[in-house]
Amino acid sequence: MRFHHNLVVATTQALHNIFNDGKYADQAIQKILKKDTRWGSRDRAFIAETTYDIVRYKRLYSAIADVQEPFKPQDLWRLTSVWIILKGHDLPAWEEYYNTPVRRIKGRFDELRKKRVMRESIPNWMDELALNQLEESFWEKELHALNEQANVVLRVNELKTDINTLKEKLVAHDIATDISPEFPNALVLRERANVFSLPEFQDGLFEVQDAGSQKIAPFLQVEPGMRILDACAGAGGKTLHLAALTQNKGQIIATDIYSSKLKELKRRARRAGAHNIETRLIDTTKVIKKLHGKMDRILIDAPCSGLGVLRRNPDAKWKLEPQFLETIQNTQQEILQSYSKVLKSGGKLVYATCSILPSENQDQVKIFLESEIGKEFELEEEKSLFAHLDGFDGFYMARLSKK
Template identity: 55%
Template sequence: MKILPYKNLFIGITETLHNVFFENKYADRELEKMLKSNRKWGSKDRAFIAETVYDTVRWKRMIEASMGKEVAPDNLWEFVGTWFVLEDEKLPFWDEFKKISAKDVLKRNHAATDGNFAIRESMPQWMYDLGLKELGKNQWHQEVETMNLPAPTVIRTNTLKTDRKALQKNLKDQGFLTEVLSKYPDALEMADKANIFKTDAFQAGLFEVQDAGSQLIAPYLNVQPGMRVIDACAGAGGKTLHLAAMMQNKGQIYALDIHEWKLQELKKRAKRAGAQNIQTKVIDSTKVIKKMEGTADRVLIDAPCSGLGVLSRNPDSKWKLTPEFIEDIKKIQAEILDSYSKMVKNGGALVYATCSILPSENQNQVQAFLANHPEFKLVREKQLFPSQTGYDGFYMAYLEKN
């Protein structure tokens, strides 16, 4: 993107980056707060700030190598300036950029990235080594390169209120062009980045923003209207709402989560979507699961995970994750599978899903579970790789209870 030489925009960028890197805040939320508090910025200003924040977060390690030092609170302007030098942009003549030598930046960049994939593709060394070990060089390199591309915006048609063709026309009439994704029955991909949350169509509950890969998980449960379904790690309910639409508001969906605030958000979304067969329940003790043992036709376990399939959407995760977190989350996944699977009734089924591409969080977890639970059998499983689909990475396994 062409550099916009307005100092207030760079102040917005560096303040946002400070909160992401040094206050451990999430990039999308910080960006949203920054843009909300500066309503006078035009669409070009906002696009410039958003793109610069995401680019510099995504390419952090490579920029640091080109700076010759790690990013710190007192060198954020140099960090941002270095990125624009690498992008072959001419920096404004401001004091904050005076120390930057374009020649030195390019020289350091060449020396650091030549033959070093992890630096060139801006990946923490431990994460690079982990992916290499689990997926092998060719597969891992393809995934890393794909996930360094900005994520497209995909929406899911809410079939409780409209169909994809009518939604596409509705959005076109409002000036938003979309493309039909043939392999994803309810999906439309936005042609351009735009604030679609202000559209009449969104306010009326005609669609939800949901990645194309994520839209394949609810159908994987093979639900039917009238079933009793449990979404055991529902969060704010993206997949819960999809299940409600597939069940045509018939039957009962129990949306469970350990965080009450997420379920409150789900209630708001359900009201907007016209989803009327959802009941929320906070998992505040083991009794909640115990009371529901053997009652569900289907259970979705969209397990907490590393998120290593969605780095294009959440590039700041690269710098927030730790090896210790991934080891801990794998233990939690095993515990959740063991505990929540008890809610499936005889003859029912569960789907275990993650937004990771690591076998240790996916296939290995399922195999370990099956070894301890002979009453279940694996019917099918699917691994979606970003390099193959162009969208987020997901895993899903369909297990039947005999």
């Protein structure tokens, strides 16, 4: 493999922004990619994928390179040298790589890979937390799968097209996709591509959404004409899916505490041709109180640790703190208690997270059902998705019905 100096420079800049400045990986990479319009798709892919790989294995690579945060410029170059060597390539004859101990790097890798926390590159506390809640053999498999690069998955927008038509349109752009019977609206790209530049994306024919995430909206069992609350809508990936499932009929109220996310949702809804969505900013408790007893369905895509989507957000491993888990679990229960009041008798609620931890999932549902308001509900069905079993991101969903 031939390496280009300017691309590796860009990679070290992105790593500096992520590790030293605390920027989110996706934002840091996008900012770097905008610096040089001459870079082609392969150049951009190299920067993005190499950066993500080094972020993913930061603990392992740092130990092998014998460097620690905050990383100096030469430290970041040492991290890239470890990446190149462990990928089986020869180091370029550049000044930054002079005197790199290649044999020592390989030896350190063989030594460190014997420990799971180093091999899979996670904090000790995260490993201990998972082992307290999951079988060790199960955790081993799931953790390994969460370190694999995520597929690019599209959700076909059935308000504007169908899966076979979109598949054919993508072939015209030399983009090959696969259809999975388990995910009826999903097209999985065989090779990564910048789909955001396609006219089909600009025209709202699809959204980028993991196949596991695409399971959640249908799990709510919605029908056209219903009044639906998307309680933690964010930028609206699942809101848009609900709009398609209801064929633009009825009302979807999307709420969030961040106005910037709701603004993005409105923009995406216009592109998708979703006309039955109304956004409401949660700036007081009155917003929810006005809806008490009025909704047919509620989707609570609760804030969580995000441990099920580490393939897409590997930097979350290094940003999460143990204290956050306790705080977020309290928030999850508060949301369940508060938002469940808006449901009509006979209505249904789905509680979902992108976590694989029972403490954020089954345990939260159990606590809710045993509470005073939870006695009005019963559990209909719950489902868990895992990267090593299903091939996509990890999710949990539970559907409750109000008696």
